[in-house]
Amino acid sequence: MQLKVPEREYMYPGHVACPGCGAAIAMRLFMKVMGEKTIIVLPACCWSIIAGAYPQSTLQVPIIHSAFETGGAVASGVRAALDIKGDTETTVVTWAGDGGTFDIGFQALSGAVERNEDFIYVCYDNEAYMNTGIQRSSSTPYGAWTTTTPGQEWKKMRKKNIVEALVAHRIPYAATANIAFPEDMIRKVQKAKEIKGARFLHIFASCPTGWRIPSEISVKIARMAVQTNIFPLYEVEGGVKYTINYTPKEYPVREYFKLQGRFQHLTDNDLAQIQEMVNEDWELLLRKAGELS
Amino acid sequence: MKKVLEGSQAVAEAVRLAKVSVISAYPITPQTHIVEFLSEYCSDGRLGARFLRVESEHSALAALIGAASSGVRTFTATSSQGLALMHELLHWTSGARLPVVMVEVNRALAPGWNIWTDQTDSLAQRDTGWIQLYCENSQETLDTTLQAFRLAEMVNLPVMVVLDAFYLSHTYEPVDVPEQELVDCFLPPYDPKFQVDTKDPRAFGSLVLPNAYMEMRHNIAMAMEEVLSIFPEIEEDFAGIFGRRYGSVEPIACDDAEIILVTSGTVTSTSRQVIQGLRAKGEKVGLLKVKLFRPFPSEMFRRILRPAKKVAVIDRNFSFGASGIFAQELRAALCNLPGHPPVFGYIAGIGGRDVTTDILENIYWQTKKNEVPEKESIWMGLQEVDHATESS
C-alpha cells in the first residue's frame, strides 16, 4: 500500500528520542504538512530534549523553548508580535506533552483558547510525564502503572478528557490523531493549518520506554488504541459539530493491555471493568456525533 | 507639556511615548490604573500596540517572552502577588536575554492581605537577573520608564522600574510629559539583536550542557556590569534632551556628613525635608538616595559612604532571618574597606505604615547616640515595642 504522505522532511537526522518514540514520529508527520513558515513554541517535555542540545537543533524551523506551564501564553505573545509586524503567513504552534497540556499548562491553554488566539496547540500524548521518568499525569489512563502509581497504587482515576475540555471552550477546531493513522493525521493538520483562531490537536504518541513495550511495536500499539476504541479518532468543529473518523469493528481491549508492561498487574476483573468504561465512553461519543439516539 | 497626572498615568504616558508593540498584563491593586490607561490608549489608537488580556501574571510575562523573542518592544506592569507568581519567568526573561520592561508597584505580600507599599516583593526578586530602578516621584517614574527601554535594549536584559504603592501610583502631581518628537530622538525604534525568523531558523533556549551554560551566565554578569557605565550615559543623553537627571545614586549633602541616611523610593522625599531641618540645627547629616539597585553600584557607595562616621539605612522591606535588604547589601559592599563606618539598619514603613518626619529624625538621633548598632535591624514604631517602653 502506498501512503499519501508528503516526502519533504523538516527534521534533520540526529534527534535524541528513544528508539520507537511516538512523539518523534508525530512531529515528523506534523511538520511535513506545516512546512517552513512555522514557529514552534516548546514547553518542557521529552521534546525539549529530542530537539537537541545547544547549538544543534533537529527542527528546520525556529523553536522557542519555554517554561513547562507557558505553552498557551508564549504562543499568544509570538502571535501578537507577528501580527504587529504584519506577518500573516507564519503559523504559530505550541507543541506540548500531556503534562504540559492537561495539568500544569492547562490554565495558560484555557486562557489562550478562550481568547481564541490564532495558533495551533498540539498535545502529543504519551500518557505520563516521561521526561522526568514516567510519573502519572491526569492523562495517565485508568489501570496504569507509573513510578508515582506503583504496585497496587496503580491509577484508579480515569484519564482526563482533554478534547471535551477544549470543546467546552467552543474553539473553532479540535481533533484527535494518532501516529498509526498518518493520512488521517495529515488531513487534520492540513485542516487545522487552514482554520483561523484556536485549534487543538490531540495526538496519541506511544512511548516504548514508559509503556514498557519493545520499540518495534510502538506504531502497532498506537493502532490498537484506535481499534479498541481506547483512543477514538474524531474531530469537533466550532465546539458542536462532531465527526467520528474511524469506526472499529469489535475488538476487545485486553489485546491492547496485555502487550504493555504498564498494565501487567491488571486482573481479568479489572480488564472487564475497563472494557465497560471504554464502551461507555464510545457510546457517549456516538451520541454526540448523532450516530446513536 | 506639564500636566497634573496620577503616577499610574505617568507610567502609561511613558509606555505610549516609547511606542511599545505588545503589552500583556493582569490586574492587581495598585497596578490596575496603569493597565487601564494603557487599554484605553490601545483601544482609541493613541498607541498602536497589541494588548493581551491574559488570564494571569504568569501568562502576562510568558506572552512577553514570546513577543520579545519575536523581536518587538514589550511592556507589562504588576505588583506583589503578581510579581511573586512570575518568579520562574523572571529568571527565564533574563536568561533568554529579552529586553522586557516592567513597572512594578511595590506592595506588601499576603497574608494578611495588604495592598500598601512595601519593598519586599521586588527585593525578593533581586537574584533573577533583572535590572532594578527605584523611583521617588511621578516625573522620575515617567523618565525612568523611557530610559528603561533604552537600557534594556542596549544590554539585552529586562528592567524593572519600581515605585511605591499609592504614595506614587495613586498620587496626582504635576508631570512634564515630553513631546513625541523628543522622545523619538532619545529612544529609537527597537532594533532587536536577535529574533525568531523562519528564514533563519534557530532554537532559542534549548538544552545547554555544562560546557556552555557557565559562559552564558557569565555573559549576563558582564552585561549587568556594563549597566553601571551605560546607565549614566543614557542619563546624560536624557539630560541633554529633557534637562533632567537623577543619578544611579544621588548624594545630598554628603560631602561633610558624619551620618548619612540611605533611602529609596518616596521615603527619600520626606528625608530631604528632614535633613534640611537637621542641617539648620547644625547637624552634619547627609542623605543618599538609591535608585539603581541591580546591578548594585558598590563602588559609588564606597566612595560616598567611606568618609562618614556612621551610615543609617532605612529599609521598607525585610528578609526574614537576616535583616533589611538594602542594609545587607551595603554592609557587603563596605565590609572589605578597612575602617568603614558602621551600618545601622532600620526597618520602617512595612505594609504601608507611614514613614513620618518624626520617625526619620528619631532614626538620626538614635544613630548619633549609639557607637555601634545595638541590633542588626531596629524596627521603628513597632506597637509592641512602644507598649514595652511605656511599662518600663
Ligand SMILES: Cc1ncc(C[n+]2csc(CCOP(=O)(O)OP(=O)(O)O)c2C)c(N)n1
Ligand atoms: C515548573 C516545572 N515543574 C516541573 C518541571 C519538570 N518537568 C519537566 S518536563 C516534565 C514532565 C513533562 O511531561 P509531559 O508534558 O507529559 O511531556 P513528556 O515528558 O511526557 O514528553 C516535568 C515534570 C519543570 N520543567 N517545570
Ligand code: SF4
Ligand atoms: S521517554 Fe518516551 S516520549 Fe520520551 S523520548 Fe523516550 S520514547 Fe519518546
